[in-house]
Amino acid sequence: MVRPNRFYDVRRIGPVQVGSYNDGRGRTKHTAACTAPGCGFSADYNDRPAAELAARTHRCNP
Numbered sequence: 606m607v608r609p610n611r612f613y614d615v616r617r618i619g620p621v622q623v624g625s626y627n628d629g630r631g632r633t634k635h636t637a638a639c640t641a642p643g644c645g646f647s648a649d650y651n652d653r654p655a656a657e658l659a660a661r662t663h664r665c666n667p
């Protein structure tokens with residue numbers, strides 16, 4: 606699981622954690638990553654609301 610040290614404002618929505626980080630080029634990125642075992646969902650977004658929406662609507666694959 607990719608967890609840059611610069612993650613801030615980490616929030617848990619269901620099994621999904623949303624965190625924001627600076628990509629080192631002056632831009633803020635937002636990651637949604639599922640913590641459920643065996644799921645493996647993880648995605649980057651340019652907008653925080655998009656990441657939170659993805660977290661809220663995420664359904665784990667069986």
Ligand SMILES: [Zn+2]
Nearest residue numbers: 639641644665
């Ligand atoms: Zn999941």
